[in-house]
Amino acid sequence: MRTFALTTALALVGCKPATVSLGDDTGVLVDPEQCTWYYDADEDGFGDDDTLTEGLCEDMPEGMVTVGGDCDDLIAAINPEADEVCDEVDNNCDGAVDVDAVDAGTWYVDADGDGYGDDATAAVVCEQPPDTIALGGDCDDTDTAWNPGATEDDCADPNDYNCDGSTGYDDLDGDGWAACEECDDTDAAINPDATEVCDGADNDCDALIDDADDSLDDATTTTFYADTDGDGYGDAASTVQACAAPAGTVSNATDCDDGRDDISPGAAEVCDGVDNDCDGLADDEDGSLDTTTTSTWYADDDADGYGDSAGGTVDACADPGGYAATDDDCDDSDSGVSPGAAELCDGADQDCDGVVDNGFADTDSDGTMDCVDDCPVYADPTLSSNGDGSSSSPYMSVNDAISLRGGYCDEILLYAGTYEETVDYGGDDLSIASIDGAETTxxxxxxxxxxxxxxxxxxxxxxxxxxxxxxxxxxxxxxxxxxxxxxxxxxxxxxxxxxxxxxxxxxxxxxxxxxxxxxxxxxxxxxxxxxxxxxxxxxxxxxxxxxxxxxxxxxxxxxxxxxxxxxxxxxxxxxxxxxxxxxxxxxxxxxxxxxxxxxxxxxxxxxxxxxxDVEGTFYNNVMADHADDALAMTDGSAMDVINNTFNGNGHGILLDSNSYDYPSGDYINNNITSSATYGLYSSRWLCGDISFEYNNVWDSGSDDYSSGTCEYYFDGRSGNTSEDPLYSDPQNNDLSLRSSSGVKNAGADTSGYGVSDDYDGAARPQGSGYSIGAYEQ
Missing domain, CATH: 2.160.20 (Pectate Lyase C-like)
Structure with missing residues (x-):
């Protein structure tokens, strides 16, 4: 069965199929297209001519190609399109071996033995023929003086010894220098008289190029800047002129600290007190700051160096002002209270450790430290030695009480007696008071x-x-x-x-x-x-x-x-x-x-x-028995003078100015001035912005108003009187008013100026209206 199958297959390949006529789309009968195929064993796209086969083009068997000519269908590198190489094989199937091989050498006959061959003798073969060399270009292979390696240094010799088509005395670039006298006769800018410039060429033909040539024209150089820290950014203060950047230099001058490679325009700004990115701004001033490097700061309202987050926080490199680095102040309204404060014996926790008065003795175990129990401290000038400051054992002077109280007690009580000393509070808010009153202390x-x-x-x-x-x-x-x-x-x-x-x-x-x-x-x-x-x-x-x-x-x-x-x-x-x-x-x-x-x-x-030149209010005062002015308002003073009593003075009220800056008090109202030389004395005329109303001016020795007074120029003048105020006992300076006094209930309502009582503290008004003077009754 196997023999029959193989025989049948070969018979089919060798047989030419019968011609069958088919119709096209017009109904005309045509012959089907026939193709020739070749078997391609090495799959290089070319088949073995010995495997020729024909058939319908649409029925090409697998492994067949339409191109033959492969002279070795077992090696894919051998086919009609392969390169011929020197390997003693016909690679391109042209029937010749190693002919026109792509890797063949070119060999020249060197008749004069000068190392250069005659181009006319060139042979392109795989193996070097005898008596040949690999260099050609010899324009006279009979004379060793002629070859491409020869020099032409005799500018008078017309021979082209180096076979380059020119002679030493030629000046091809027209720069005035013969070829034998310069180093490049194709460029007029290159000759021994030329200036060496930065261009990568030997311009002056001294065999030195650019920076290697001391005669280099510095004007053609570039400024380079030292990059000591190697961060790619240079230091403007350290420069060098050169054609090419010397080692350790760069072409920019933007580094603001060339000693640190973490500081440059390309660096990130971080919190370190330095301008890292060289933009002239450091830390919090720089909008490009890396905020991951900031710290949290806590409001420090009492400026004691300790913060409290309850007052607010801010993230920044440094304290923006009013903040602290810690969140541990237990009372941010008191600068004397913080973790760094010394604990005082005062019933409070100064050092924020949660314990009151820790470290101090509590001898009687009552929960209050001795130093708090022992406040106030006492002084007694009759003693000859100091006690412990207690009421039963006082200090013997005020200054001893101040210095020995330990700083924990600010209250000092003084026993009666004479203390022969001066006292300086020294910045402490002390309370110093007598026990028995000022008459005896x-x-x-x-x-x-x-x-x-x-x-x-x-x-x-x-x-x-x-x-x-x-x-x-x-x-x-x-x-x-x-x-x-x-x-x-x-x-x-x-x-x-x-x-x-x-x-x-x-x-x-x-x-x-x-x-x-x-x-x-x-x-x-x-x-x-x-x-x-x-x-x-x-x-x-x-x-x-x-x-x-x-x-x-x-x-x-x-x-x-x-x-x-x-x-x-x-x-x-x-x-x-x-x-x-x-x-x-x-x-x-x-x-x-x-x-x-x-x-x-x-x-x-x-x-x-x-x-x-004082502002404010002068009210409910009594001024008596002054030989000259009782009250003088001068030089721009603007005081409201309300409900005062002036009796037995040289002048009751003086309005004056030494600088023509006139008194300008708003109101002089509800005052009594009696038994004076002048009740109201003014040495200037311009008083138009003062209201003088409901005043009683009486019993003036010379006149109620001085000559030239501004009485008639006041803005307000209503309610003024001139009558005996009927004091209770003027001889003994009891200037309260009798019940029959005509100035009682005759004044203006002065509650708008804060006057709600009289000199003695009695409420105003007592009757149907406000009384004139310091006393309501």
């Missing part, structure tokens, strides 16, 4: 001099001096602080005999300030930039001898203070023309009320009080 500076009490270290209104007599003070030398353009607190003078206040705001109440004297400002008290309360004090027999703005009893400069319920008596502003016997105010805003002024004296202006 005395601070006396007679033996030491100076100001009896000093507040010059920023003490607040919590600093209190209460119920103590201050006497014998001679004041403190000034520090040059400016008072006006013409005057200052000179170091040649002393100021503040009883009390000196500089840029502090203490509360001084119920004290007796007497028999103190200075040659500068403030015989009793000098207060500079003061915003405190001066209340219930008796200020008497003090002397200030400065020639102007003296302030015998109380001197105030640029103060925003309350002066209320005090008695100013027998104080003197001396010198040649001292002002403000009782009170002298220079600039500022003052509330002066419920004070008694009596028999104070000024060599200049304002025996009772003078106010120089």
């Amino acid at each position: 005395i601070l006396d500076a007679s033996s030491s001099g100076g100001s009896v009490v000093t507040f010059t270290s920023g003490e607040s209104s919590a600093a209190v001096l209460e119920g103590v007599t201050l006497t014998g003070g001679t004041g403190t030398a000034g520090d040059g602080s400016r008072v006006t353009n013409s005057y200052s607190m000179s170091s040649n003078d002393t100021h503040g005999g009883g009390v000196l206040i500089m840029n502090a705001d203490p509360t001084i109440r119920d004290c007796i300030i007497t028999d103190n004297s200075v040659d500068g400002f403030g015989g009793g008290v000098a207060a500079y930039e003061y915003a405190g309360t001066f209340e219930g004090n008796t200020v008497s027999s003090n002397l200030a001898e400065y020639d102007q703005f003296s302030g015998g009893g109380l001197w105030l400069y640029n103060a925003t203070a309350t002066v209320t319920g005090n008695t100013f008596i027998d104080n003197e502003a001396g010198g040649s023309s001292g002002d403000g016997g009782g009170v002298m105010g220079v600039y500022g805003t003052l509330t002066v009320s419920h004070n008694w002024f009596e028999a104070n004296l000024a060599a200049g202006t304002g025996g009772g009080a003078r106010f120089y």
